[in-house]
Amino acid sequence: MINEENIEQLSQLRTPLLQFARLHLADQAEAEDCVQEVLLAYWSKPAQYQGKAALKTYLFAILKHKIVDSLRLKYKNKIQSEDGICTDFDIWFQEDGNWVPQEQMYSWSEPDADLQTQQFFQVIDHCIKNLPQKTAAVFSMKELMELESDEICQILGVSKDLYWQCMSRARKSMQTCLSLRWFNQEVQREVY
Amino acid sequence: VKCIDFVFYQSSGQLTDRDRPLGLKQRAMFHVWTCRACRKFKRNDELLGQFVQRYREQIKA
Numbered sequence: 001m002i003n004e005e006n007i008e009q010l011s012q013l014r015t016p017l018l019q020f021a022r023l024h025l026a027d028q029a030e031a032e033d034c035v036q037e038v039l040l041a042y043w044s045k046p047a048q049y050q051g052k053a054a055l056k057t058y059l060f061a062i063l064k065h066k067i068v069d070s071l072r073l074k075y076k077n078k079i080q081s082e083d084g085i086c087t088d089f090d091i092w093f094q095e096d097g098n099w100v101p102q103e104q105m106y107s108w109s110e111p112d113a114d115l116q117t118q119q120f121f122q123v124i125d126h127c128i129k130n131l132p133q134k135t136a137a138v139f140s141m142k143e144l145m146e147l148e149s150d151e152i153c154q155i156l157g158v159s160k161d162l163y164w165q166c167m168s169r170a171r172k173s174m175q176t177c178l179s180l181r182w183f184n185q186e187v188q189r190e191v192y
Numbered sequence: 193v194k195c196i197d198f199v200f201y202q203s204s205g206q207l208t209d210r211d212r213p214l215g216l217k218q219r220a221m222f223h224v225w226t227c228r229a230c231r232k233f234k235r236n237d238e239l240l241g242q243f244v245q246r247y248r249e250q251i252k253a
Contacts, residue, residue: 020251060252097194099229108236124247142205143244144251149209164204171203175236178243 006046010039013056017063023125024067024140026133034066064145068155071137076157106179120182127177131170138163139170193223198230202237 014035021031038059042049049058094100131139141152153163193201201220206212224230 016251023251056252092199093194093196097196099195106236107232108239120243121247121250124243143241144248146248149205164200164206168200168204171237171240172199174240174244175203175233178240179236 009055010042013059014039016056017059020060020144021063021067023128023144024137025070026129026136030070034063034070037066038062067145068141068147071141072155075134075137076155106183108178108183123178123182126181127174130177131173135166135170135173138166139174142167193219195223195227195230198223198227199233202230202234 017035017038018031021034022028025031025034041062042059049055053061092100128136128140128144137156138152138158141147141155142149147155149160149163152158153160158166198220201207201216207217207220224234
C-alpha cells in the first residue's frame with residue numbers, strides 16, 4: 001500500500017530520476033513523461049516492489065528500461081554512418097596521422113581532489129548534455145546505463161563499426177570539453 | 193599504428209574489447225610506448241572513465 005511516507009519518498013526521488021532521464025533524453029518533456037511513467041508504474045502496482053533493493057535502486061532500474069524503450073523508438077535504424085564519422089577531430093592530426101603539436105591534450109590531475117567538488121560534476125553534466133544528440137545516446141547507454149556494446153547495437157540498430165565511431169566521438173568530445181572547462185584552469189600546456 | 197588510429201582505438205573502447213584481435217591491441221600498445229602525446233591522451237581517457245563512473249554513482253546515490 002502507498003502511504004504518506006511513500007508519497008514523500010517518491011516526491012524526493014523525482015528530482016534525481018528526472019536528472020538521470022535528462023542525460024539520455026534531450027527533450028525535457030520526454031524525460032518528464034518517462035519519469036512520470038516510472039512513478040505511475042510503482043504507484044499502480046506497489047506490491048511488485050518486494051523491498052529486496054532500495055526503492056531508489058528499484059525505480060532507477062524501471063527508469064533505465066523506459067529510457068531504453070524511448071531511445072529505441074527514437075533512434076532505431078536512424079543513426080546513419082554520416083552521423084558517426086568523426087570529422088570534427090581531424091584537425092587534431094597532421095596529414096601523416098601524427099598529432100598537430102598545439103592540439104595535444106593537457107595533462108589532467110588525479111581525480112580524487114577534483115571529485116570532491118560539486119562544481120566538477122556540474123561541468124561533467126554540462127559536457128554530457130552538449131554531446132551531439134545521437135552520439136550522446138550511444139555514450140549514455142554505455143557509460144551511464146552500463147549496457148554492453150552488442151546490446152546497444154541491437155537496440156539502436158547500428159553496426160559495431162558505427163558504435164565505435166560514436167563512442168570515439170563522444171569520448172573525444174568529453175575530453176575536449178573537460179580540458180577546456182576544467183583542467184585548463186589548472187595546468188599549463190606542455191611543450192613537446 | 194599512427195596517432196590518429198591509436199586515439200580512435202583507445203577512445204572507442206576497442207582496446208578493452210575482448211572480441212578485438214590481439215594483434216591490434218599489441219600494435220596499439222607498442223605505439224603508445226613510443227608516443228608521449230598518445231600516452232597523455234590514453235591517461236586522460238582512462239581518467240575520463242573514472243570521472244564518469246563517479247558521476248554515475250553520485251546521481252544514483
